[in-house]
Structures are given as C-alpha cells and as structure tokens.
Amino acid sequence: MFVPAGLHSATEERRHLDRLARAGADLFEVALTHRTPVLDGPVIQSAYRRTLQRGKVLDRTLRATEHAASLRPTVVMTYWEPVSRHGSERLARLFADAGAGAAGVMVVDLPAHGRTLAWRREGSGPAHPTPRPAPLPRRRLPQRYCRSFGMALRPRQRGTHRLPGRPLDIPALADFTRRLRSASPLPAVSGVGISTPALAARVAPLVDAVVIGTPIVRALTTVPGQAPALAASFAQALRPTSLTENRA
Template sequence: MPHLPATTPLDIQLRRPYTSLGVFLPAGMTDSADEQRTIDALADNGVDLFEIGVPCRTPFLDGPVIASAYYEALARGTHVRDVLGTVSYASRRAPVVVMPYWESVALYRPRRFAREMKTVGAAGIMVVDLPDAQARTWADTLAEAGLSSPRLVPPHTTDDTLAQACATASGWLYAPAAAHEPTGYQGPLDLAAPARSVRRLRKASALPVVAGIGISTPALARAVAPLVNGVMVGSLIVGALASTGREAAAGLVADFATAVGTPVAEASHG
C-alpha cells in the first residue's frame, strides 16, 4: 500500500498543542461569489479546518439542516465539478477534508474523484458511509493520490471493525459525540461517553482524534476540546447561514473558536 508523506496538512494542523476548530460547509448553498465571501468570513473568524460536504440526494446520516442544504444545492444544479471549485477556494484559507457519501464517489468514479480533489487542493476525503468492502481499496486510492483518509468511528463499533478502520485510516479518526444521532443533534450529551470513545480510539491508533455531531454550543465545545485534537461544528453554522446570514454565522464561529482554543490535555495523547 502506498504511504502518505510523514507530514501532511492535517498532521500539521491536528498535532499542534491546541485543539483545532473545524467547520462543515455544504458546497453549493449559494452562487460561487457569495460562497467565497462566506468561506472568507468563516476563516477570518477562527476556522482551522474546513469540511466541505458534497450534496447528496439521500443523506441518511444527516439531520434536517444539512439535508435541506443539500437538497437546495442539488436544486440549484450543484454537481461534483462545482464542489471542486468550492474546495479549491476553501483550501487557500485552511486544510480541506471533502465529505461525500459513497454514492457520489462511486458515480464519479473513485480514482477520478480522488485525483481531481487532490488537484484542487484537498488534504483528505472522509466518506461518511464508506462500505467495509471498499475500505482497503479506497484507502489505497487516496494514498496513491496523496490524500488522507479520515474514518468515522461510532462508539458502538466492534473491536474487529475498529481495527479495520484504523488500518485503513490516515489523517484522523472521527468520534461522534452523540453516539446514535444524526448531524444537527442539539440535545444533552453525556460527556463521559465521548471521553470513553476517545480513550478507546487512542488505544487503537496514534492518529489524531476529532469529535463532532452533537457539539451544539460553545460550552459543549469547551468541555470536549481538551479530550481531542479537533472539534467539528456544522449544522449550527449552516442553519445560521440559511436563516440569519453570513455575519451571524461568522459570529458563531468566533464563539466556538474562543471555546476550543485550549491546550489539549497531555493524557489525551496517550
């Protein structure tokens, strides 16, 4: 299997002693000029990493906010070729991980998808519903393209599946804070649960750990941040962009950036 270089944009960002803030942004919510202004506003207010979502007709792991953004993007005619433009611009401001469903990758063809995303500046691709049967081939494809292959690892993952995920991952392991919820979950969190999940991932792999799904307030982000290398927020920012506009979304990003700007606990790296 080809190997990525020892130092990648994700390694540089996620192995620093401070927790990074990632923001999820669906491609195609608005026209490209407006989208670029949004990317700049979010980056200027504290984004360390961008996750760029590829619109999908059946986003079964996503809640209503992101699903609605995807449907609207598709109604506007957004295609993978348009996502390439989003990734190209966002990667000038921060490392970008592209987040498609496998359906989009398969239809575009995996090698072509990886190669073109690398060409426009992506640092990695995390397929949120990556089939187990495709995991090794997909990891090889990304490595050949020079891209990281982050993996989503739910807390209920079996030991065997966890071992496979770690063996086919690079860049980071993604730990949902809300174990059985879709994106956009805003209910209470049992903070002991993500702490256990993160400890389990760190025992299984030396990769950085990123937490998301359910981190719906700066206070929750502040509580989770010392455990992980990165905190991801999405639906709250996407909802603000759709309802109250760019300035409000940028203000939320600034609040989250302040909340997570805390040293990563020494124990969390063990």
C-alpha cells in the same frame, strides 16, 4: 467548519469562506452533497436540497474546496453513493490534483464491502491513492482506525443516530477516545451534536478537533452575515484547548 458546497453563488461562497476563516476556523470540511444524507440532521439535509437544486454539484464542490484549501486545511465529506457514481479514484484525483488541494475525502457511510481512496502527498508531487478500510463493529474500531488515513471521526453518540433532545454522552466519548488513542496515532475528531460553544468547550479537552456544522449551516442558509460572529464564538470557546474544525 462544516460548509455544504454550492449554497450560494461562487462569489458569495468565497466571501463566506474568507470571513469564516478570519473568524477562527482552523479547518474546513466541505460537503459534496447527496440526496439521502441519513447521517445528517434536518438543517443540513435542507441545505443539501438547496445545493442540489442549483445543479453542477461536483463542479461547485471542486471550486469551493479549492478556495477553502487556499485558506485552511480542507477535507471533503460525502456519502458512498456519489463516490461510487463518480468513481473513487477519479474523485481522489479531482480533489487532490485538479487544483482543489483537498487533504482527503471522508465517506461517512462507507459500506462493509466497499473501499474508497484517500491520498498522500509527498512534497509538491502528485497524489498517491491508498485504500481506506471499511468500518468494523464498534468493539474493533480502534484496531481498524489505526490503519486508516487522515483522522478518526467520533460520532456524537453510541449508535448511528441520536434521539432529538438526548444529551451528548460525554463519558462514552471520553472512553472511546482513550481506546482509540491507545491503538492509533490519528487525530481524534468529535462531530455531530456539538450545538453550543459551551458544549464544544466540554468536548475539546477529550479530542484533537471539534466539528461544528448545524449552527453555522443554519446561519449560512438564513442570515449569512451572522455566521462569522457565531464561528468566532465557537473558536473562542475552543482555544487554546483544541484544534478547531467546525461542523455539526
């Protein structure tokens, strides 16, 4: 379940996370928002603007992550600019050690020259930062992903962006996932563009997790009370064929 941190007050946000977890979310992806989220669609971009207007973005993200992680495994999603601005090691320590309890940080636009940090936990001990490699051209993705930490996220379409109204390329997703699994033990996650429970059900057999976001974010920003029922419809469509994370 993809949730931008800071959409609502801390009390409301905790309540929404509680309800989404009860509705069937098995994982949370909490967004540390960014001013130019070029890889996100208009609904999520609008939600980001709303969270930025509320201020204290990092503090709100830490609080949201801490509560989400108390309910379900949680990953923080962000862009390279906030990571470079706050410092990758500092962010890793904050999200892993300062009570937030995140399992990792996903940087969706990591530059070829850059490196960010993930971490591994051993028992109840401190987090150990480890370098996460930068992405390579598509033909070499499996070799590089097999050395990454956490999970490999499969975009919705060939290329970075999908044209409005263009259908999800299911055969391309299946081919990529087969190649990825031949080279990496990491869970394969499909996200972005999974807009209906029916489409989620088609994608689920191909991957280890499905990320749903835009439908949930739209509900959270318009009629928050409808978000749990919507999440439940995706969860029902996905089970028992896949582990469910919701984003889009």
